[in-house]
Amino acid sequence: MKPFVKWAGGKRQILAKIKEYIEASKSFNNDDEGDKANDFTYIEPFLGGGAVFFDLHPQKAIINDLNSELMNAYSVIKSDSYKDLINLLAKYQQEYHSKLNNPEDEDGAENYYYKVRQYDRDDGWPSNKTDVERAARMIFLNRTCYNGLYRVNSKGQFNTPIGRYKNPLICDKDNLTEIHNYFSDKQNNICIMCGTYDKAIDKAERGDIIYADPPYDYEDDDGFTKYQMSGFTFEDFEKLKKSLDKAINRGATVIISNNATEKVINLFNQDPKYKVFYLFEKLSTLRSINSNGDGRQSGREVIILGMQNILPQANSMERIIKFAMLCDNELLKDKKQIMEKLNLTTERQVLYYLQALQYLRFINQLPEYTERITAIYDDENKIKEDIYNQLIENKLFSDVYNDAISKNKNVNIEYIVNEIEHMKINLAPATIRRRASTIKAWVEWMISYKGL
Ligand SMILES: C[S@@+](CC[C@H](N)C(=O)[O-])C[C@H]1O[C@@H](n2cnc3c(N)ncnc32)[C@H](O)[C@@H]1O
Structure with missing residues (x-):
């Protein structure tokens, strides 16, 4: 199809x-x-x-x-009238090709094209034509106009000039039938809107x-x-x-x-x-x-x-800081190096730390995490400040942080679980707990960093 x-x-x-x-x-x-x-x-x-x-x-x-002409065509193809559409397109094709191939009538094809194009300038358009007629017109014009470019003027009238095709396929019966069968299949539910x-x-x-x-x-x-x-x-x-x-x-x-x-x-x-x-x-x-x-x-x-928002799942903030300092575009390409430098044992852990850097906006780009988006500094404090600022801007982290401060710096795991449940992300309860423990570790780091 x-x-x-x-x-x-x-x-x-x-x-x-x-x-x-x-x-x-x-x-x-x-x-x-x-x-x-x-x-x-x-x-x-x-x-x-x-x-x-x-x-x-x-x-x-x-x-x-x-585009209502376009969506009308989709609806007609879905409906039982698709056969009438195919018949009308076959007629367009036969008439247009015979004009194109008639050396006696040089302007024949052009006149035919502009006559059909003219319909939307007629009084009573679009209700003076049936849905099938409108659909056939739109497909005919699309197949024969310059570059297949559907363009309308400020009044919504189709104004692309004729294209120079020698043998345009106007009625693609097989494809239209295949689309109809797909749209109307009882197993499928295709809702067409305009x-x-x-x-x-x-x-x-x-x-x-x-x-x-x-x-x-x-x-x-x-x-x-x-x-x-x-x-x-x-x-x-x-x-x-x-x-x-x-x-x-x-x-x-x-x-x-x-x-x-x-x-x-x-x-x-x-x-x-x-x-x-x-x-x-x-x-x-x-x-x-x-x-x-x-x-x-x-x-x-x-x-x-x-x-x-994907929840982070890399617990060690020390590792994250180290990674953020080391991580250039070269290192990002080399999972083995990352494992060595961060002392990790599995590729999955590498993924978690990559996600953490992404979460903190040091790197960007799915699916290969190939680009660093912030400058590399050798100043560890600058990295820490960036991490802190990124987290405190994040509503989840700032809420958990403020809750902890109000409760004598005690980061409460139940509070975090509750917040995540409110986010209504599709996660199993055990996964929520695991993510909550990362958030707890990060917020504890925030508190110790600020020395509150
Ligand atoms: C870049 S084209 C999409 C091309 C499409 N992906 C394809 O494969 O042919 C953008 C489409 O958006 C439609 N469009 C423009 N403004 C719109 C709006 N406000 N709401 C819905 N559709 C709109 C245009 O009619 C056009 O068909």
């Missing part, structure tokens, strides 16, 4: 990476508790052509886009996975955002983050892809206060269609993984 439309920002190239992240999200869901890994709803609020969605073809999904992203994101529950691929943020060299053809502004990004934060707080995992502008990264890189945690990986990719529709462009892309 593959997308039935070509779409700007299509995700075929970074598909493998995104799938890796989705697998990782499934395993977070599976942390220490029964098999929840495959019982999730996949939510894609900015669907477009749905390259990732079709590749994954999840059993339960909520798909959404603001509107702004937040309505779809609001449906996310514990364990669900959201893949958000919003329109790209463009930035000039001087850092100012260019005119957004998509109409998706930086304020929209800020609202999107709020809506994703809430979904994460309800226990969903989020994967976001966009181009790697400073502003987007800074927005999601804000300090994790309590439960929400974002990680970044930058990739170099080739955009298939850029914003101007004038060809190919290579760009830096970022994948952001958002999830509930």
Whole structure:
């Protein structure tokens, strides 16, 4: 199964990476508790052509886009009228090809294309056409227009010129039938929505996975955002983050892809206060269609993984301090060296200490922890000060710390267990206790560091 439309920002190239992240999200869901890994709803609020969605073809999904012609086509393909759609597309294909191949009528194909394009300028549009007619029009235009770029003017009218294809495939019967069978299979539950992203994101529950691929943020060299053809502004990004934060707080995992502008990264890189945690990986990719529709462009892309704050599980603060002082990008690549330098015995422990450095924002990037994000200092006190500041900014740690101070510096494990239970993370009771003991050790360190 593959997308039935070509779409700007299509995700075929970074598909493998995104799938890796989705697998990782499934395993977070599976942390220490029964098999929840495959019982999730996949939510894609900015669907477009749905390259990732079709590749994954999840059993339960909520798909959404603001583009009503596009989402109408999805609905028609799901419905029993999909056969009428195929028939109408076959008619378009036959008529269009005969015009293309008729040397007597040079402008025939062009006139035909613009006549169909014109429909959304007619009085009474869109209710003067049936859903099937609208769906067929949208697919026909997508297959024959310049670069497959779906673009509308300020009145919402489709305004991409004709493309120069010699033999465009307009009716891909096999693919449409396959998509229909998948959508309408009784075992599956595919909910099609059309509107702004937040309505779809609001449906996310514990364990669900959201893949958000919003329109790209463009930035000039001087850092100012260019005119957004998509109409998706930086304020929209800020609202999107709020809506994703809430979904994460309800226990969903989020994967976001966009181009790697400073502003987007800074927005999601804000300090994790309590439960929400974002990680970044930058990739170099080739955009298939850029914003101007004038060809190919290579760009830096970022994948952001958002999830509930992972609780640390590396008990020894002395080791963490040592690691934070030693840890450069070379050492990060060498697990054996890490084991030696920190005197650890298993790879799992290495992972815990890497997670601790990540939690404390010394290093970044999943899944390989390959980059240091703060400078390396040889001053141990500076490292300690950084750790303390990072922890006191974190609501969980500051709450536990303040509770301990008010109780004569006594760090209470039950209080921590209670706080973690309130976070409603999917963790088995024994795991909660283990994580609580790390938090206790870290808060004890905070108290001794401040010499209170
Ligand atoms: C980068 S494209 C997604 C491309 C998609 N991943 C693919 O494989 O084709 C962004 C999509 O977001 C949609 N969109 C723009 N603003 C939106 C909004 N406020 N709410 C929902 N969708 C929106 C656009 O119609 C467009 O299809």
